[in-house]
Amino acid sequence: MVLPGRTARLAAGLAMALLLAGCAFDNSRLPDTAPLPPAAPRLTGLDRAASREHQQLVTALGGEYRNARAEQLLQQVVAKLAPASDRPAESYRVTILNSPTVNAFALPTGNVYVTRGLLALANDTSEIAGVLAHEIAHVTARHAVARAEMEQRSMLVSRVVSEVLNDPAASEQVRDETRLSIAGFSRAQELEADRIGVRTIAKAGYDPYGAARFLVSLSRNAELNGSSSRSAQGQNFLSTHPTTPERVSQAIAAARLASSTRAGAADRNAYLNAINGIAYGEDPADGVVQGRRFQHPRLGITFAGPEGFQLDNTAQAVFGVSPDGSHALRLDAVELPPAQSLRDFLASGWIEGMTTQNITETTINGLPAATGTTQGKEWYFQLAAIRVDGAVYRLVYASRDNSTATMRAFRQTLASFRRLSTHEIASIRPRRIALITAQPGDTPESLASRMSAPDRPLERFLVLNGLTAGKPLTPGWTYKIITEE
Template sequence: MTALSLSKKTMRLGALAVSLLALGACSSLTGSSVAVSRTGDTPAPMVVPEGTEPDDVVIGRREHPRIIAAYGGVYSDREAEIMVARIVGRLLAAADQPNAQFQVTILDTSEVNAFALPGGYIYVTRGILALASDTSELAAVLAHEIAHVTLRHARARTDKTRTTQIVDRVITCIFGGDTSTDATANRTRESLAAFGQSQELEADREGIKFAGKAGFDPQAAARFLGVMSRFAAFSAGDQAGDDGFLSSHPSTPARIQKAADTARQMFGSASVGETDRDGYMAAVSGMAFGDSPSQGSIVGNRYIHSGSKFTFTVPQGYALQTAQSAVVGVAGDGEAVRFDSADVQANMALTDYLKSGWIAGLKAETVTSHNYNGIEMASGLAQTDQWFFRVAVMRLDGAVY
């Protein structure tokens, strides 16, 4: 891959290969019908929100493991899980959905993001838990996403899946892989989190109503939108940008004001409702902050895995993202780069490995061997009807990347 600039490598990057986490329900945390994904559990039957169509359940169950894979797995922290489950239980009662079972997942990523899928699947990240400062602010986020589900926005949005099929075809066509766990395809599926402006405002209103009726501070939605706006400004210096909650949930001054006005109209101008800052801080105390050490860190256009003393850079304009088994970079002009590992026999030449049939469209005559800073490498070109790839492999300390 010509886009990569390699630096010192002294240890195998084995930490990037993270096994897929099993997902399941944890209704015992609260005694309610709220399910929280936990590591090592098995899937449990879902009692879905009223009005949910069978197709919604199919869509949610299909995309759920793909979302998990795209975000590096489930973050397991009992105190945080209990807090989230209790908040969602109160919100569902306020939304007249007391018997519905929503699957709530805390994703192990520092990205600031929250979104919903059809069938009652709701996701929040470690990043958004770190950004919130009290229980009412997290409740505002969760209420907003529950509103998207109950208002059927998540179902309407699934028409956008057609736009993800291009990426799926690239992965299947070039690498012959299963896109169900591929980081690129899953990160593209994350774009399903984006709703139209009218849907966002409608979800704001419904979410504020749910949160206020549940006893939380109704002004928390406007307050947290302001926090996101300031965080977006702070993050603007990051050339990679932010493709998560801040882009799919824009915090414009008009939207913040509208949220504040809605709260006043529904619940009055006096400060009412629970904020519970102390309880929130106790629940998130000890929570991992920033990038997960097992996945390495991204600083601008550089990926760093400090434990393995491994780093590489990509050209300006690429947005790097980590997933369970790969590091993926995407540029706005349709270019992309992917870095992962493979099991290759020690006595197999890298040129032979490239020609072994795992790359569709490979031009065998372009495969050549190289030596870069003492690193054994091989590269070649692959082309299909729609796509052109440069593929490179390297052997470091017995591992192949």
Template sequence: MRAPIRERDNSGKMKAVTYRSRGSAAGARHEDTVRVFGRRMVLVGLGLSLAGCQSIFDQSYQSSIGPSSSPQIVEEVQKDDPRAQMGAREHPRIVASYGGEYHDEKTEKLVARIAGALTAVSENPAQSYRITILNSPAINAFALPGGYLYVTRGLLALATDASEVAAVLSHEMAHVTANHGIERQRREEAEVLASRVVAEVLSSDLAGKQALARGKLRLAAFSRQQELQADLIGVRTLGEAGYDPYAASRFLETMAAYSKFTSVEPDSDQSLDFLSSHPNAPQRVELARRHARQFGPEGTYGDTGRDYFLAGIDGLLYGDSPQEGYVRGHTFLHGTLGIRFDVPDGFQIDNKVEAVLATGPGDVAIRFDGVSDAKRGSLTNYISSGWVTGLIPDTIRPAKVNGLEAATARASADRWDFDITVIRMGSQIFRFLTAVPKGSPALESTADVLRASFRRITREEAASLKPLRVRVVTVGRNDTLASLAGRMMGTERKLELFRLINALNLGQVPTVGSRVKIITE
């Protein structure tokens, strides 16, 4: 969550680093930034999201190709390309919704080196790419028409070598090569028109909804076909560039493991989202391996580029950026705002640019944000000023939260009950919205934890807050799996996360003299 917070403000200072690459045919998948209601997030607010590839690829290879000392500017090279103009229109929105760009010279050179190796073997040497590292802990990568490629620092932190990053980028470049962006845009425009006809012609609301659902399924199937085609092209490019072609399947498995690790309910079935635009992970892993076999058995071909990859991400920011506060276990802290609060045990905190979200067992959800307090009116009047849907006026009460002026209320809508707590601190009003299924006894207990734990932090506490970073260390003779994992910070499940970010299977231990990643300050 960024500070200072203003209502409806997702803007941020945006800078760009441009690389001139050569490769793939013109065109790309067009992924609009859209407002969506996420699962559970629907209970507490609207979030910005992008329907992109959910970082299920890897990359490989090392080469001598690096960023040019006098790069050609993408805007100049592609100024007459309508696809590039389309990507340019969406670029600022992408950057803003993902927390801005991440700038670190050695990390940028790493990504440029990998992209250069891939584009050198591309089918279209006239294609230019603008590669952006997004300042987000999310695991994601995607493409826009005209050669706009994006990868998050969260994905770079999860990858174990350059071949896995190369797999991600080669997949996204494949969307450009296959013109998926233009094809998908045309299909979506046709479905929007069809949906309007359905809504206007069919008298039955149920029939209309069923028709719209069938349309979504057709789009999803079309998108899955695109993804599989990009898998094929991406793995082939990966191998031709000299990277380990099996990196794609490896990173797919890492992604699946990380998804389970971050899930509030690890054993829940993640495949129930049948409208997902991506094929299921087991299918993609097997297909990626099948494509890779054309280069030979696993372990016999290609380079992983692990050494220069680790050098390029040593010191990489991990998790939340200082401007958005910090998540430490069940606690959220923000040095600039001078606040902290806890969520109940069993909850998972997701610190987004626009708000802090938390989800817990039993479909309980929390949203925390803040707005400017310019009018300095009463907080009870603020709650009733129209921003809460389903407000129950008789429940509005003034309150105190650890000595701070506050107010509380209840609301109800559809199948959900809400607790609203607002707290004044300086020139800000901070807002907690807690949502539970109607009638759930968890509403009061969850809101009580938030109110009891919210407080100012001292200057000493604020000064002690430091961002987490990826640190690369060499395994010593006296190091053990437990001692290395014990150095991890920012998680209560240190051993699990250490294994994940180093791709260590059960029973595997780091060898003396090898280098591993740890997360620390």
């Protein structure tokens, strides 16, 4: 979560971020009412506009992560992939984002983005080549433009039905049908980008099976981090991405077709050396999530979500959602004049078209606060504003019902908001990827015991290194572990 002073500066960046559709991701836990992410923007044709979009996007998604060795390797990979792609004359620029999530995406301008979380998960150069080739395939196949044109056509049809024919109900049906069409369109695009990407990395001299290996690691990492608990909803017919098993099977099939008598290079050691020492997990400077607890050492605050909630810390806010998607929360920071009361602030209305009611001024762990409620068509909202020094934190708790259990969950979350102690702040330290050479007698358990993992060290070691349970280590091989500064 950002500092209060950066809230306004990120508004434009957030709008830009919502124009992207990531291709590999962990954070799929959203309420069922969340809209499908729009397509990436069209080519502007202006260098200045493209540069502005790039800067806004990087700012909104955690900033740029600088690591000379990793940047050099990525540019070397792209230099091999571009001539092997369907549009060899195009040039590409790779930017590493300072985000722990596993994500990659591209703009039609040729800007490709990967998170440091994705770099930490990959295990060789062919795997990262598969990711980059997939994103380049979206550009060469003009997927963003095709989807944008489809959305524009559907919006026009919906507007005509609503305004010209004066039939809002039919317009809503058109929008629902459009969502289904665009979701299917995006799934087809993802599978096509997978096939093109595998063909491209094979042509560039990389192991074509690297793409499938990374997809397997991606799925296992999502399960480890809790995203799989919503698999029944996240992989339904509205999902814009195919199921991971479907992608893996098709990637393997494409690799078989692309394979030749000469095996492609995996370049495991070169890749591991390039990412040695990169940051792992969340940057403590922007707050960290441990289980259902959020801590921000720089702001000096902490709170805990309700039991079972999955929290996600972004540049704009901390989000949380229940396993079934029927309850969600958001915590962010806003700037407020010292003279404005929290009661007046709460009464000003945070949710468009709704008025806050039942406002009560109180204190939370010695901090001045105000609470209130409001109600929409399908959701109930419980709100709180808490003042800490010069900042005001907004807590929004949304639920499908207004039961006693819901009220209790909100009150417990609010009651957990407090200042961090000096000792707690000092104990939150950054984690990094380190390399270790397996010695005779070493096991996954022994190396996992040397990790500073946030939780489940053995499972995290296996996923981090693309290993399966019960498989022995190879003496002399290099493996990744997580260390604490």
